[in-house]
Amino acid sequence: MKINTLTAAILLTALAQPSTLIADEISFTRDIRPILSNKCYKCHGPDEDARVTEMRLDTRHGLFGEKSAPHSPVVPRSLKRSEIISRILSEDPDIRMPPAANNKDLTADEITVLKAWVKQGAQWEPHWAFQAPQATKAPSRKHDWGNNPIDEYVIYRLKQANLVPSESADPHTLIRRLYLDLIGLPPTMKELDSAMTTVFHDDGQLNQDEYGNLVDRLLNDSRYGERWARRWLDLARYADTNGYEKDRDRNMWPFRDWVIRAINTGMPFDQFTIEQLAGDMLPNATPEQRIATGFHRNTMLNEEGGIDPLEFRFHAMTDRVATTGTTWLGLTTGCAQCHTHKYDPITHRQYYEFMAFMNNTDEPEMDIPDAAVDQRHQANLAKAEDIISELRTQYTKSGKDLEAEFTVWLTSQRNR
Structure with missing residues (x-):
């Protein structure tokens, strides 16, 4: 098959989402990072403006510190030496984490999961979007x-x-x-x-x-x-119209057909990716490869009078950054448009570096040669000429004769 x-x-x-098959093994990606990001990253996460201490729980070094340190946020297989466990179990409100004022108390289940993770060796994993797929042995x-x-x-x-x-x-x-x-x-x-x-x-x-x-x-x-x-x-947020208030038609169907052909011919996914992001930059790019770059021409286009074109080009660029991030990187980049991302590993600066890369292009129109379309067009022109010639043989009168006959017909219609 x-x-x-x-x-x-x-x-x-x-549908990319992290998953694991072994329920009794704690996964950092599936079980631990969501707890830390929801309850701890606000003060100990990637945003340097929001961070309240030097302790970071969003990086490997931040979590485990130096091996020689007697106490680190997490010491694998040692609940007593793991500062994070001591803090979340403390009865002293000045020591307990998260602080009561943050209204982010850990649930009993979350505490149990964190303790089990430390006992099992506190295996750390990078962000799931950057983990290469690994073959697993079937049960x-x-x-x-x-x-x-x-x-x-x-x-x-x-x-x-x-x-x-x-x-x-x-x-x-x-x-x-x-x-x-x-x-x-x-x-x-x-x-x-x-x-x-x-x-x-x-x-x-x-x-x-x-x-x-x-x-x-x-x-x-x-x-x-x-x-x-x-x-x-x-x-790819494909649409056959431009969006916004005029929502006029657009000719995006060649990109749609390219995607269909790519799937039906079994195009490798790496080539599928390259042609959509940079097909026009390939050596001796074919019309098909240039059509593939229509992926990023699916942004909405505002044709309302009085708009600032540069403002809506900016909106188009942010749309392209967001789409590229979610589609290929598995990242929600939108947060970093205004500040360093609270959860995903992308800074405010990196966002605009990426956006500058997307914003470094013109948007020319493209005439797509298609021999079949040209043949149909010529056939339609010939057919139209034949119909016109046939009509001329049926209606031979013209000039004053035609006007006189029309006047007679019009009078008869008015007298009905």
């Missing part, structure tokens, strides 16, 4: 449910939650789901009947090989790209 890696990458990008198979390694992860988590898998879908439902998932349309009656006779054995059991063949056929269907391109077009 073919796996479309570009579609997988788009899904992961659109050991101890049951007969499922057909592939992905199902091993599913059943593992279900068991942790004391749940059991749902009953297998009936054949009609399974085929319908497959069509809706991959191409966004239900199967026709003919397609459904064909699948019922080939994908399932006489006893109703699924034929894995034929099911895989059906999946491959749908992956190779042009409608597959049309359906899944929508996810990326949402990230």
